[in-house]
Amino acid sequence: MSTRTLRGRCVVPGVAEGEALVTHDRISGWGGIDSRTGTIVEVRHALRGVSFAGKVLVFPGAKGSSGWSNAFHLTRTFGVAPAAMLFNEMTTKIALGAVVTRAPALTDFDGDPLALIETGDWVRVDADRGLVEITKAAQRSKASS
Amino acid sequence: MKLTDAEQAMLDGRDGPAVQKAMDLLLRYGRALGAERLVETHNVVASVSASTPFMREFARQNGGMEAVFSQFSLDSDEVVSIPKVRTFSVHTQLGFDPAQAERMGVDEQTVQFFRKGEAFTTGLGIQATNTCTPYQVGNIPVRGEHCAWMESSAVVYCNSVLGARTNTEGRESVGAAMLTGRIPYWGYHLDENRLGSHWIEVDTDVQSTADWGLLGYWMGEQVQEQVPVITGIRSTPNLARLKHFGASASSSGGVEMYHLVGITPEATSLQQAFGQRKVPTQPLRYGLRERRETLERLNATGREAKIDYVMLGCPHYSLEQMWELAQLLEGRRIHADVQLWVFTARATKFLCDQSGYTRIIEEAGGHILSDSCSAMSRAVPPGTRVVALDSAKQTHYLPAILGVQAWFGSTAQCVEAACSGRWQELAV
Numbered sequence: 001m002s003t004r005t006l007r008g009r010c011v012v013p014g015v016a017e018g019e020a021l022v023t024h025d026r027i028s029g030w031g032g033i034d035s036r037t038g039t040i041v042e043v044r045h046a047l048r049g050v051s052f053a054g055k056v057l058v059f060p061g062a063k064g065s066s067g068w069s070n071a072f073h074l075t076r077t078f079g080v081a082p083a084a085m086l087f088n089e090m091t092t093k094i095a096l097g098a099v100v101t102r103a104p105a106l107t108d109f110d111g112d113p114l115a116l117i118e119t120g121d122w123v124r125v126d127a128d129r130g131l132v133e134i135t136k137a138a139q140r141s142k143a144s145s
Numbered sequence: 146m147k148l149t150d151a152e153q154a155m156l157d158g159r160d161g162p163a164v165q166k167a168m169d170l171l172l173r174y175g176r177a178l179g180a181e182r183l184v185e186t187h188n189v190v191a192s193v194s195a196s197t198p199f200m201r202e203f204a205r206q207n208g209g210m211e212a213v214f215s216q217f218s219l220d221s222d223e224v225v226s227i228p229k230v231r232t233f234s235v236h237t238q239l240g241f242d243p244a245q246a247e248r249m250g251v252d253e254q255t256v257q258f259f260r261k262g263e264a265f266t267t268g269l270g271i272q273a274t275n276t277c278t279p280y281q282v283g284n285i286p287v288r289g290e291h292c293a294w295m296e297s298s299a300v301v302y303c304n305s306v307l308g309a310r311t312n313t314e315g316r317e318s319v320g321a322a323m324l325t326g327r328i329p330y331w332g333y334h335l336d337e338n339r340l341g342s343h344w345i346e347v348d349t350d351v352q353s354t355a356d357w358g359l360l361g362y363w364m365g366e367q368v369q370e371q372v373p374v375i376t377g378i379r380s381t382p383n384l385a386r387l388k389h390f391g392a393s394a395s396s397s398g399g400v401e402m403y404h405l406v407g408i409t410p411e412a413t414s415l416q417q418a419f420g421q422r423k424v425p426t427q428p429l430r431y432g433l434r435e436r437r438e439t440l441e442r443l444n445a446t447g448r449e450a451k452i453d454y455v456m457l458g459c460p461h462y463s464l465e466q467m468w469e470l471a472q473l474l475e476g477r478r479i480h481a482d483v484q485l486w487v488f489t490a491r492a493t494k495f496l497c498d499q500s501g502y503t504r505i506i507e508e509a510g511g512h513i514l515s516d517s518c519s520a521m522s523r524a525v526p527p528g529t530r531v532v533a534l535d536s537a538k539q540t541h542y543l544p545a546i547l548g549v550q551a552w553f554g555s556t557a558q559c560v561e562a563a564c565s566g567r568w569q570e571l572a573v
Binding site: 043097 | 173
């Protein structure tokens with residue numbers, strides 16, 4: 001089964017894998033997520049009502065309040081943090097948020113993860129080596145049938 | 146990252162385990178950003194408060210206030226003993242006004258826990274300013290001063306109006322900064338990141354505080370988190386107008402820095418504002434049409450004219466705004482079906498008591514609250530469905546947070562609505 005790979009810069013070290021959850025909308029922390037369930041609650045967000053708990057969250061970056069890091073910190077406390085984070089836009093909000101969430105995270109990719117990864121793909125993130133391995137959902141279902 | 150000898154010593158534990166944890170977090174954070182080093186800071190704006198039932202339970206189970214600070218201000222699972230802070234540190238707004246907990250629907254147990262927490266944090270040397278506007282009550286950094294501030298509306302004021310330097314920090318990074326006097330040297334701490342990216346030419350009169358809020362809200366939508374440079378301002382704004390302007394731009398977009406040519410300190414000219422970056426050949430234009438469309442977008446949730454609640458004071462009202470409000474309300478009476486709450490810093494409230502504004506506002510039927518706001522506390526008078534606001538930021542957040550209808554207008558318009566019980570859709 002073929003996999004596609006991406007290379008990026010390590011933000012938070014570690015290795016994790018899981019199903020991808022992809023959004024082209026930036027994510028708000030305080031006021032944008034429910035930290036107890038890991039669910040996006042922002043009105044008009046493409047993922048409103050969807051939980052990122054245990055998923056490889058693929059998104060452009062962070063927006064909104066300086067409460068971003070605390071809101072994601074609490075997802076770890078409640079056991080509903082993402083398994084890993086892949087994003088394009090570096091800001092202080094997301095850097096600190098990723099660090100305190102302690103989920104492996106990468107940025108500065110050699111390709112656009114928002115274009116190459118779709119929700120449902122299986123993604124392995126090796127942040128120590130700066131490597132992302134993507135197994136497309138279509139191939140996953142073929143392999144399992 | 147390159148560390149100085151003093152920073153390495155902190156990391157090695159010279160100053161005890163809390164400072165060691167703080168330095169370890171700053172290194173993890175700095176590496177995540179791609180920063181090359183840290184910079185010294187002596188000015189921190191932070192939230193360390195524990196004002197929710199969850200925090201109360203966390204403290205009970207894990208070892209009290211030091212456990213809360215270790216986990217949520219230093220990202221340390223190990224509970225460490227917290228020394229007094231090394232930097233001047235002031236507190237941002239809270240989840241409620243402890244002096245008006247009952248009005249805000251907060252139970253006594255939560256207030257008691259909060260008081261215990263506040264005694265702990267003031268004991269560390271953190272000032273209980275409890276405001277989103279530290280620059281109004283004794284924390285006014287000078288141009289070029291490196292700061293570590295939370296609260297987006299304060300960050301944009303610090304960078305743009307004062308010419309001091311800060312990124313939007315979070316609870317854990319400011320916790321580490323207050324114990325070490327360091328923050329990553331990245332983003333707005335560096336000259337080149339403070340230069341303009343977009344040119345905005347204003348084609349209409351921008352005078353009142355409402356005008357500035359509308360311009361800021363439109364600008365944030367246009368530039369997102371970039372650095373706009375604004376020309377065409379015909380009269381110099383005051384503190385309240387720039388406070389509202391930045392708060393609007395940082396809520397509709399993520400603006401952390403702007404330049405008003407001829408007004409703000411790093412923009413004596415268009416060329417200075419853009420520095421070595423190229424000045425765009427064409428500006429984005431803001432005129433009457435953009436103003437009208439912005440007002441329509443802000444008022445998208447407003448349907449019913451009957452008002453239940455008028456909230457003023459986002460960001461926390463200045464003393465000048467409190468004086469203006471007292472003048473607007475003097476000798477008048479707020480409608481029996483309407484509540485008017487105005488939020489300000491606790492220190493400003495004290496001055497209002499001294500100057501007689503508290504009496505005037507209360508005689509009209511209004512209430513002065515401090516330390517918080519409706520968006521932070523999620524507290525509104527019981528039964529509130531329709532709200533009138535003079536803050537674009539609060540209009541952005543309240544309908545999303547509480548599902549209420551919101552009308553945005555001038556302070557005078559909000560006072561009229563409070564007294565008549567109805568929203569008059571006049572020109573703002």
